[in-house]
Amino acid sequence: MRSIFSCILILFIVLPLNVSAQDVRVGDAAHGIFKYDDFEKPAKCRSCHIDIYEQWNQAMMSVAYTHHWDEIEYFELAVKHGEKDPKMKPVADGCNGCHAPLAFFAGDTPPPRPSENSRANESVSCDVCHTITGFVGDIPHNFNFISKPGKIKYGNRDGVESPEHTTQYSDFIRTADFCGVCHNEKNPFGIWVKSTQIEWKEGEYSEQGVRCQDCHMPGAPGRNAVMAKEEYDDVAQHLFHGAHSPAKLRGSVELRIHPDTRETEPGMPVVLKAVLHNAKAGHKIPTGAVEDRIMWLNVEAVDSKGRKYHLAVDEKGFEGEKYTIASDELAYQDIGEIMGIPDFKGLPRDGVPVGDRIFRMAYFDPKGRMTICQWNTASLGTDYRIGPRETKIEKYTWDLPDDIPEGKVTVTARLYYSRLVNPVSDYLNVPEDEKEHVLINESSTTFEIFW
Numbered sequence: 001m002r003s004i005f006s007c008i009l010i011l012f013i014v015l016p017l018n019v020s021a022q023d024v025r026v027g028d029a030a031h032g033i034f035k036y037d038d039f040e041k042p043a044k045c046r047s048c049h050i051d052i053y054e055q056w057n058q059a060m061m062s063v064a065y066t067h068h069w070d071e072i073e074y075f076e077l078a079v080k081h082g083e084k085d086p087k088m089k090p091v092a093d094g095c096n097g098c099h100a101p102l103a104f105f106a107g108d109t110p111p112p113r114p115s116e117n118s119r120a121n122e123s124v125s126c127d128v129c130h131t132i133t134g135f136v137g138d139i140p141h142n143f144n145f146i147s148k149p150g151k152i153k154y155g156n157r158d159g160v161e162s163p164e165h166t167t168q169y170s171d172f173i174r175t176a177d178f179c180g181v182c183h184n185e186k187n188p189f190g191i192w193v194k195s196t197q198i199e200w201k202e203g204e205y206s207e208q209g210v211r212c213q214d215c216h217m218p219g220a221p222g223r224n225a226v227m228a229k230e231e232y233d234d235v236a237q238h239l240f241h242g243a244h245s246p247a248k249l250r251g252s253v254e255l256r257i258h259p260d261t262r263e264t265e266p267g268m269p270v271v272l273k274a275v276l277h278n279a280k281a282g283h284k285i286p287t288g289a290v291e292d293r294i295m296w297l298n299v300e301a302v303d304s305k306g307r308k309y310h311l312a313v314d315e316k317g318f319e320g321e322k323y324t325i326a327s328d329e330l331a332y333q334d335i336g337e338i339m340g341i342p343d344f345k346g347l348p349r350d351g352v353p354v355g356d357r358i359f360r361m362a363y364f365d366p367k368g369r370m371t372i373c374q375w376n377t378a379s380l381g382t383d384y385r386i387g388p389r390e391t392k393i394e395k396y397t398w399d400l401p402d403d404i405p406e407g408k409v410t411v412t413a414r415l416y417y418s419r420l421v422n423p424v425s426d427y428l429n430v431p432e433d434e435k436e437h438v439l440i441n442e443s444s445t446t447f448e449i450f451w
């Protein structure tokens, strides 16, 4: 009797769980499953979580839909591509799964333009993240997170009480998988066009238990809400600072340069070596939107009379290396096809001094040309980025000119970062701030010329 009773009980417990597991719709299947009103506005959370709100408010995730470059790429390229090629329509809708989750869940795609001030503008809001309960599948990617909007806000602490909402402790929100649901992306060609969490997992920080949260939302003493009962010594700061924060980029790669001789003569070769070490990032640099981002090393010498010499990097001879040495060849021809511009020849590939080493991974369109359209990427080039705690050495062989004057030569290596290759930002009229060349690090060395 007892066992029959417990069987029935088990059935009751198990059945609804199974049913709801089948009902859980994530990723593309979550299009249109909720209403905008199911989610609360960040302004409401602000009334009690002021510091957290103001931190989030100046982070990129609060403008993931409204930010100028996102608006341009989404409306001028992705949506247009979807109109031309029906296969691309769901892909363009899918941009919103990560950039404007409320609009995606409401089935409102494409959402109204940012200037129309719709709730799509809330971007990756408080309530998007704090109602995520897990993800479906083996690898977090392509917004495969489970969303349960409502009174329960999932957080990193057990048993905290709020007058406004219920709170529930969540193991999941404390993991890198939580971030991976949007920071890994596989495109319609099956290419991993974003893999920040995967890079992290393959690196040593994951083994050591250093999570995304530890570097992007470090814990500091204080209260997490104005009326919180107690102070904690590790309140998660919602900084989410990344490549749009020069202070986060600065020093992320350490840099030193040295010559193979300290005293030499005109006409002789000098070999300089630059050593670069990714000391600060838990993933590769650049990571994320790698189709847009480049980091490059510029090496310049100045002789005793102030004359300047630009030094080109020595080739290493690996496959696909040409994409890692700056050139002025043309690329990005798919922009012309997508935008319907006749006779579009392409844009200069790099926009940085020819011969500089570029740390990047090239994205290629179905015709094998470099592209910044991640959804239109059919293959990837050699991955020449700097992994977590990885060190790379670049060599510069310089045959000194016969007329180089006597005295001290100073050689300076400068490592720069750009969020969007400049010929593309110029062509698409992306505002100036996205063009910024951020100096990550700088190092100088000297040697003497004797006649």
Ligand code: HEC
Pocket (backbone or CB within 6 Å): 042, 045, 046, 049, 052, 053, 054, 056, 057, 061, 124, 125, 126, 127, 129, 130, 155, 156, 157, 173, 174, 175, 178, 213, 214, 217, 224, 225, 232, 234, 235, 236, 238
């Ligand atoms: C991108 C996802 C994301 C967004 C957006 C976000 N949070 Fe969080 N929040 C987190 C994560 C992750 C943690 C836990 C961090 C950890 O485990 O170290 C957290 C922790 C918190 C905590 C507890 C802090 C503590 O340590 O006691 C509060 C309160 C909170 N968030 C409120 C908010 C509010 C309010 C907003 C909007 C202004 C917001 N969050 C936006 C992901 C997010």
Ligand code: HEC
Pocket (backbone or CB within 6 Å): 040, 041, 042, 044, 045, 046, 047, 048, 049, 126, 127, 130, 153, 154, 155, 156, 157, 158, 160, 161, 162, 163, 164, 165, 167, 168, 169, 224, 225, 227, 228, 229, 230
């Ligand atoms: C009326 C004030 C008030 C409002 C409005 C409010 N909260 Fe809270 N919230 C609190 C208090 C108080 C706590 C408990 C703080 C503590 O003691 O740790 C809390 C806790 C939390 C936690 C739990 C953090 C943890 O440690 O696990 C999360 C997550 C959270 N709030 C998110 C939100 C979000 C998202 C919104 C907006 C949709 C919001 N809150 C609106 C007062 C508020």
Ligand code: HEC
Pocket (backbone or CB within 6 Å): 060, 061, 063, 064, 065, 067, 070, 097, 098, 099, 101, 124, 128, 129, 178, 179, 180, 181, 182, 183, 212, 213, 216, 217, 240, 241, 242, 243, 244, 245
């Ligand atoms: C719901 C999707 C989503 C989740 C979950 C999410 N992110 Fe993001 N994140 C985004 C999007 C979209 C952007 C791009 C914003 C933009 O358009 O520039 C972004 C941008 C960022 C940036 C800024 C990058 C820059 O260019 O400066 C950082 C840092 C970041 N996220 C960290 C995190 C961390 C850490 C977590 C986990 C605690 C997380 N994100 C969870 C969607 C998400």
Ligand code: HEC
Pocket (backbone or CB within 6 Å): 176, 179, 180, 183, 196, 197, 198, 200, 205, 210, 211, 212, 213, 214, 215, 216, 241, 242, 243, 244, 248, 249, 252, 280, 281, 282, 283, 284, 285, 286, 287, 288, 289, 293
């Ligand atoms: C050990 C510290 C550390 C860890 C762990 C870490 N990051 Fe970062 N992250 C950084 C630093 C430093 C930068 C700035 C350099 C750069 O852009 O790579 C950065 C940059 C970023 C950017 C901006 C990249 C861009 O191109 O705009 C994103 C997005 C990001 N991190 C997300 C994550 C996510 C998601 C995780 C976890 C899977 C994570 N980070 C883990 C330190 C860390």
Ligand code: HEC
Pocket (backbone or CB within 6 Å): 067, 069, 070, 073, 074, 078, 091, 092, 094, 095, 096, 097, 098, 099, 141, 142, 143, 181, 182, 183, 184, 185, 242, 243, 287, 288, 289, 290, 292, 375, 419
């Ligand atoms: C799986 C989630 C996801 C999807 C789907 C997605 N993105 Fe993103 N997107 C991100 C994240 C995360 C970042 C930030 C990465 C970084 O900073 O390096 C980002 C960055 C960007 C950026 C660069 C923003 C900047 O400020 O530099 C643009 C533009 C962009 N996405 C447009 C799109 C378009 C258009 C689509 C659809 C074709 C799309 N995204 C689909 C997650 C996503």
